[in-house]
Every structure is written in structure tokens, then in C-alpha cells.
Amino acid sequence: MTKYTISDLNRDFPNEAACFEYVVSLLYPDGITCRKCKKLRPHHKLTGRPAMSCGYCRTQVHPLAGTIFERTRTPLKHWLYAIYLMASTRCGISAKQLERELGVTYKTAWRMFHEVRKLLDDSGNLLTGKVEMDETYYGGEVRGRGKGFTGNKTLVIGAVQRGGDVRTGKGKRVSHAEIKGFMAQHVSPEVEMIFTDEHPTYKFLDKTGRHEVVAHKREEWVRGDAHTNSVEGFWSLTKRGIDGVYHSVSLKHLQSYLNEYAFRYNRRFAPTPMFTAMAERISEVRLGELGRYNPIGD
Secondary structure, X not given: OOOOOHHHHHHHOOOHHHHHHHHHHHHOOOOOXXXXXXXXXXXEEOOOOOOEEEOOOOOEEOOOOOOOOOOOOOOHXXXXXXXXXXXXXXXXXXXXXXXXXXOOOHHHHHHXXXXXXXXXXXXXXXXXXXXXXXXEEEOOOOOOOOOOOOOXXXXXXXXXXXXXXXXXXXXXXXXXXXXXXXXXXXXXXXXXXXXXXXXXXXHHHHHHOOEEEEOHHHOOOOEOOEOOHHHHHHHHHHHHHHHHHHOOOOOOOHHHHHHHHHHHHHOOOOXXXXXXXXXXXXXXEEEOHHHOEEEOOO
């Protein structure tokens, strides 16, 4: 992956005007169609406002409306720096550090990171080929109940396509319904093979004829092509990141943190700098009703 350094960031975005032009170029790569003229027209930025007007009829457009920058009073340069920080680490970065580096309040720093994470959901294309599946739990232990007690923890299901992407999802408990629901959303029915551990919940996959098991309880970790090392490696990276950087995250926002780690993992072989990959998502989703982000064009 090509590295994108702080020098590159300062060169590309020396001021607020350059940041605004960059965001507009992402949102309107072919130019702005005036809603009154119904044609592509040159537009000019209005002084002191995040708005542009048609050079022919002066009809105004607000490019930041519907994006994570809507109504923000934080400079766009701060936003792009926050994206740069998130893109520059494998394990994440805390809002406390952004607070220190930008001189903003913790509330503002946390909101910036939270809004950026809304852009990083990769769920969409189904996993194909050879897929590893595994489940883990997030949450602390209850005193006196031992390590095996999961009553206060949240189930997280994960699947990794060999050499490809990872998908994650929260659940209530390990059950056929949860696994089948997760697979319907993230795994292609035409998958070549599914590798899991020996948890009995996965036994229904035996009927497909495309299921291989590694018996971890018998200390079997690899048997030929059968293993779950890829998905377990993703869990290890994610848990170390959350424990080491964030210490803990609320269950309400857990999925957005999982999406952040999955986004990086899914682009581990991509030639595009991670900063560019994250920043380009600004153009792919817009804020819809009730605060939900929807693909542009919906």
C-alpha cells in the first residue's frame, strides 16, 4: 500500500479553501448540475459560506448538506486530519489524542471520529470462495462467574474470505438462527467451502457438503486446508486495538468500531493509500432520514 504522510496531507490541504475544493471534487467529480438550469454549469464558492452559486443563474447549492460535515463549525482541515490519523494506524486512535492535537473539546473529537466511522461499513458484497467463520464475545467478566460465563457479554460473529474481506455482526447468542441470519447477509450461497471450529451450532452446515471442521478442543489447529487462522487473527487484532486504544466501547457503538477495523483489514493489499480510501467514502453515502446514512443516489 502506498504511504500517505503528514507532509502529503499538508501539501494537498494547505488551507480551508483547498479542503473545500477537495470535498466538492469528491461529491461532484463530473461538475455540478444546476438544479434550475438543468445543465452542468461552472459554480463559484460564496465568500465566508460553505456554499456555491451557479455562474449563469446564481442558484445556490450547499455541497456539504447531507454529508458528515453538514452544519459543522469545525474546520474541514481538522476533519481531514482526523481521517488521516484514523488511516495511519492499524489499531485505531483515541478521541483524547485528537482532542490534544487539534485543541478541540473531547465531545467534538469523539463526534468527529464517530461520524467518520459511519462511512466505513463494508457490508454489501457477499463473501465467496473459501470462507472461515468464528464467533467471539465482547465485554468484561463478572466476578465469581469465571471465564466461561458469557451472560454479560455481546456475541460477535465474523467471517473472512481467504485472501479477501471480513464481515462482522453482533448477535444475542450462538444459535442456528443467528448464524443463518448472518450468513444470509454476508456469505454467498455459492460459497466453495466454509471452515469453522467444532461448535455444535455449525453442524447444520454439514448438510451443504461444503463444511470442514477443525477440532480446537483436541488441539487441532490446521488440517490440510482446514483452519480458522484468518478470522482468529482478525479477532486478535481487533481486541488488542479496542483494549489498548479505547479500553472499552459501548455496545451501542460496538458495530461501528468493528466496521473501522474491518475497513482497514479489507484494504490491507490495496495500492491506494488508506487516507484516500477513507476520504473517498465521503462521496459514497449521504445522510438520510433519522440520521441513517444511505448510498448517494438512493
